[in-house]
Amino acid sequence: MKETTGTAVRGIAARTEADTGREAAVAELFEIHHLPLVRLAVLLGADDAEDVVAEAFYQLYRRWPRLRSPEAAATYLRSVVVNLTRMRIRHLQVVRKHAARSGDDHAYVASGEERAVLRDDQKALVDAVRALPARQREALVLRFWLDLRESEIADAMGITAGSVKVHVSRGMAALSRVLEERR
Structure with a gap:
């Protein structure tokens, strides 16, 4: 015992x-x-x-x-x-x-957290990013905000690295079009 x-x-x-x-x-x-x-x-x-x-x-x-x-x-x-x-x-x-x-x-x-995190000069870009389809937005944020590699983005999103490339490419093209229109 x-x-x-x-x-x-x-x-x-x-x-x-x-x-x-x-x-x-x-x-x-x-x-x-x-x-x-x-x-x-x-x-x-x-x-x-x-x-x-x-x-x-x-x-x-x-x-x-x-x-x-x-x-x-x-x-x-x-x-x-x-x-x-x-x-x-x-x-x-x-x-x-x-x-x-x-x-x-x-x-x-917008929540208080959003207003605290974002500065005025970022609002146009954030609005354009928000208008993107969810997968493109996620891929761009993970790539350019967190500076992750394609393999890390693929793990985070649960998709292949090739799909990450497609989402980033399409997202960048859409952002370019929207931001050019605003000029």
Whole structure:
């Protein structure tokens, strides 16, 4: 009986030590990546960027033991932010479609996070980026805002590197057309 109790105590101590290591690693990642991830979510069109990033860190914390390696955590966070933003935008589109049908027409109102992150001189570009299809917008933001390689963008978006090239190319062409029209 005493041996079983000792084994159980050692197992609890090992789990407590692992949890402490996980908490420290996630806290360090939070310090480094929180603001860039909020900016990423805003640029991808999230109206609740802070909530998206908080959910991403929660998912990282829950899935920490299943990560390939601690170095994969930043890539995982970006991927979760992209996917959560995509899901929330789809949800908002459905809500707005139903609101429009019922005659309840609400205009888009920028969140405080968006207004704090964006300066006036960036608004024209951000408006043009927002007008892009979701996949093109995501590919451009990941490529030029976060300066990720095609393989990293493909991982974050869940597509092939060739598809990334297509989305970036089409997005750049569309942005060029829109910005030329504004001149």
